[in-house]
Amino acid sequence: MTDAVDVNSADSWPDDADDVAEGYLANWFVREGSAVDEGETLCEIQVEKVSIDVAAPTTGTVAERLVGEGDDFARGDVLARVQPSA
């Protein structure tokens, strides 16, 4: 079985926010155990005043959510892990 894929916050960072190190997890749209399609929006993060949709990197199941809704995180923190479907 392949490893779960990390959803890294750094991959979704807005272009002009290079000097910003913190983000905020505004909304989760899936739970642990939810089935997701590649490209489907998993959550919404906010960096400075910009809102970004974070997409599922692969089709599969949400294995773990690592940052809670309403919590802050650092750039580079893993937000979730998605277990690819076979």
Next chain:
Amino acid sequence: MLIYNREYTRTPTMVSVTDLRTMYEQMVTARHYEERLVDEYLVGKQPAFDISAGPIPGELHLAAGHEASGAGVCIHLRDDDTVTAPHRPHHIAIAKGVDLERMTAEIFGRKTGLSRGKGGHMHLFDPDVNFACSGIIAQGCPPAVGAAMAAKKRNTDAVAVAFLGEGAIDQGGFLESLNLAAVRDFPVVFVVEDNDWAISMPKDRVTDVQNGAQRADGFDMPGVRVDSDDAMAVYEAADEAVMRARDGNGPTLIEVQVHRRMGHFMGDAEGYRPEADIDRAKQRDSIERLAEDLRSHGVTDDDIEEIRERAHERVEAAISWAKEQPEPEPAEAYENVFTNPPAQAATDGGAAADVPGDDGETGGDN
């Protein structure tokens, strides 16, 4: 550069050094005020931006980049002249002589603010200098026309000025105000602050004319566009318009090109606005330009610095004072609905306008 919609014989305006210094001080005060409000506003709102958190909750529309319009117009006004302003009012209020401490206390929602904490930054009222601002687009125009009407009925030479944004020239209330002022020759000046953006909508997407002063053509009214946010050019255009009104010769429409240096409201990421546009706005600084004008009129750098320091101190003092002011008591929420409250006053959770039933008494003694 001033673009007029008709030919005039004009006597060129001579601006005094005193006036230049006054405008400069007001502009520096306004700019520093807005920059300081950014800091105060963001307290409690980071890293997650929660609009209702912190000492200044709610919306805040800052006027950094608009200063020349407020200063260049209001320098010609007296306390008995009326000014109405839109939701981006601070630079105009400062230039009009609004009580800065009580204005700041109002923005912080304190009991001793201009509106006892009930109005907030979009609803500042200072009757001592006849200033008011409001949050609905273009709706300051009809009341300004009304103040002008009152002046005319009473045979004084007071005038009124309505400020509005370039997006507001598409609103019915503005157009009706132009007509009413023109047909009756009311002593009112309309000042459009054109910063190119109505929130995220650029002017050319929503308005059919590039030069908003052309709106005056449809109403047989003089119109002038000040093509640069140059305080001396605004001074000149406003001098003529205010004089025309005071002399009983009716209204004028002025459009002033200004630049929005910050977002539409605090929290606006301006994703819709090209970087180049934001950069351009930041490069054209009307305050620097006026400093140059001061120097060419013989004002020294030390003098200029002294004005800046005085302006900064004044802003700091106002903010410090405001932050010490008490918050309103909850029970005050029921007061000031009416000047003559009905006999049965509002109580907790009750309807503020309850009147006694059968005896039919209304509007009892205060």
Next chain:
Amino acid sequence: MATESRDYTEATETDRELTMSRAMVEAIAWEMRENEEVFYMGEDVADYGGIFSSTTGLLDEFGRDRVMDVPISETAYLGAAVGAAQAGMRPIAELMFVDFFGVAMDQIYNNMAKNTYMSGGSVSVPMVLTTAVGGTYNDAAQHSQTLYGTFAHLPGMKVVVPSTAYDAKGLMHSAIRDDDPVVYMFHKRLMGLGWMPSPSGPKTGVPEEDYAIPFGEADVKRPGDDVTVVTLGLHVHRAMEAAEQLDDDGIDAEVIDLRTLVPLDTETVLDSVRKTGKLLVVDEDYQSFGVTGEIVARAAEGALDDLSAVKRLAIPDVPIPYARSLEDEVNPGTDDIAAAVRELHE
């Protein structure tokens, strides 16, 4: 601050949840794909995606012709929507804040709402008027109102007030498909905006497929036997929080979410009142001459013998003040609701 969301309706067992704004937009996008004659017009709806995220993403899919930014000319563009609707199109026109209705009310209540009747039914006005409502974020008197009563009171327009994502999508499908004018009033604090944290209730599971919630069906969000709480919009969630607190004290509150004001589901309210005998109506509009009075009147007309106690909580008849201490005083909070239920229960 948003925490784990709760499911209110049994139909929301899905893998994904949406905020109320995303659910609304999903319905609009579906209808726009289905029918070329559906289009959205409003201020800042194109690039900005709506000030309260009512159209996020629509410009990219449908372009500027169908997601139209309009000048700040409410009378002109809302009236234009009426005209386009009478020509058979299905416009969705947005009034940025409901408080701005003043500059355009003639087009709304004299044209949009009355043309069907005044024409004896020979014309219809199949448009949706979307608008952002509500306070609690210190935007003062001219930007914080709900005005539910104003729009519900005037005949000829259907009035819809969703409180959850699931309801928002289903009601939007119905609104767009309805041949009558529908005023769709969405509460800013329920939209799930990052910059205005919402309570935990509005984000729910939302089915991927389209579905329509009929108008005139209130939703019992929480069944209970002791006291009937009738409410709408933001206060559905405040009532739900109050109900949890009251549960600890052994008081079982029934929370009814009206969902639509016109048409109004009187029967659901009466059934509840006949069961509990005690009625609390909670509204974020002004108290006098509005929603709370209407519900109490209908309860009195339909279930007078069963009614033993009545209370209403609403914004008092004052303009909404700016300062936090003052706005908190006038807008009914969770504790106010719990206290009112306790009073009724005694």
